[in-house]
Amino acid sequence: MFNAVIFDLDGTLLNTIQDLANSMNAVLSHFGFPTHSVQKYKYLVGMGMANLVRSALPEGSFNESGLPRYIEMFREEYGKRWDEAARPYEGIPELLDELAGRGLKMAVLSNKPDNFTQLIITKLLPSWKFDAVYGERPSVPRKPDPAGALEISRLLGIPPVEFLYLGDSGTDMDTANAAGMYAVGALWGFRDRAELVAHGAKAVIEKPEDLLKFL
Numbered sequence: 001m002f003n004a005v006i007f008d009l010d011g012t013l014l015n016t017i018q019d020l021a022n023s024m025n026a027v028l029s030h031f032g033f034p035t036h037s038v039q040k041y042k043y044l045v046g047m048g049m050a051n052l053v054r055s056a057l058p059e060g061s062f063n064e065s066g067l068p069r070y071i072e073m074f075r076e077e078y079g080k081r082w083d084e085a086a087r088p089y090e091g092i093p094e095l096l097d098e099l100a101g102r103g104l105k106m107a108v109l110s111n112k113p114d115n116f117t118q119l120i121i122t123k124l125l126p127s128w129k130f131d132a133v134y135g136e137r138p139s140v141p142r143k144p145d146p147a148g149a150l151e152i153s154r155l156l157g158i159p160p161v162e163f164l165y166l167g168d169s170g171t172d173m174d175t176a177n178a179a180g181m182y183a184v185g186a187l188w189g190f191r192d193r194a195e196l197v198a199h200g201a202k203a204v205i206e207k208p209e210d211l212l213k214f215l
Contacts, residue, residue: 002182002214004158005099006149008167009110009117009135010045011189013092014124017041018085023077024056027070033058042190046169048111048142049074075113082116086124089188091208096128098212107132107152111142111171131156144174149181164214170199184211 010016017038024044025035036044036056044055053071062070099106108130110117117135132152136142140151153160165176168189176183177200185196185204196204205211 001162002104002164003162004105004107004131004156005164005166005211006107006109006152006176006181008169008172008186008189009108009112009120011042011168011191012089012166012172012186013108014086014088014120016082016086016120017045017190019078019081019083020045020052022081022084024052024074026077027053027073028056030073031061033061045190046111046171048136049113078116082120083123086120088125089208093127095208095211096125098209100128102215104215105131105156105158107156108134109143109148109152109175110135112136144171144178146175146179149175149179153179153181164211166211168196170195173199173201176200182214184214 007013021036021038021041024041028035045052050071053074054067057070106128108117108121112135114135114137118133121130121133132155134148134152141147149165150160153163160180163181164184165172165181166184166186167173168186169191173183173185173196183200183202185201187193187204187206193204
């Protein structure tokens with residue numbers, strides 16, 4: 001029996017890819033580097049801001065000591081435009097309404113920096129109460145380490161086996177399995193079925209309302 005749901009943020013609750021792509025491309029253009037398509041960014045995001053920046057920069061264009069200035073510029077650009085195109089996926093509001101109505105606990109766990117995660121949830125999903133919202137924090141290893149998911153389990157007082165974990169990437173499936181939660185892959189997000197299955201998805205769903213069949 002499942003009594004709680006942990007959601008990934010980008011690619012699961014919200015379609016944020018256009019704003020992420022526009023922000024990083026602004027950084028690349030500033031330095032005269034080639035930009036990337038939105039489709040390519042779907043495979044660059046998901047492992048935290050530093051890894052996104054590192055992956056988007058041309059090979060050989062930076063060293064690790066110089067990386068922070070690119071990260072800071074990306075943070076500034078994203079701060080200007082994080083809500084220009086980002087919206088909940090179709091069916092997400094209805095799913096959240098149904099879960100709340102059934103009394104399930106709901107939480108968000110993202111590799112996006114915690115300050116942006118808190119801001120985005122507050123501004124773009126204001127109608128729902130999440131019992132825990134965590135982004136990447138210096139004190140907690142980012143996904144796929146299960147530390148954040150297990151922290152939510154302890155905070156809510158619900159055993160890991162009673163959690164559904166919904167995400168759109170192999171990183172999310174790895175996190176869920178490492179935490180002992182039920183890994184459900186979201187096909188409306190940034191990655192494909194093959195990746196989700198390869199990383200141990202227990203189930204893969206095509207639309208948000210399909211999550212309800214596990215309840």
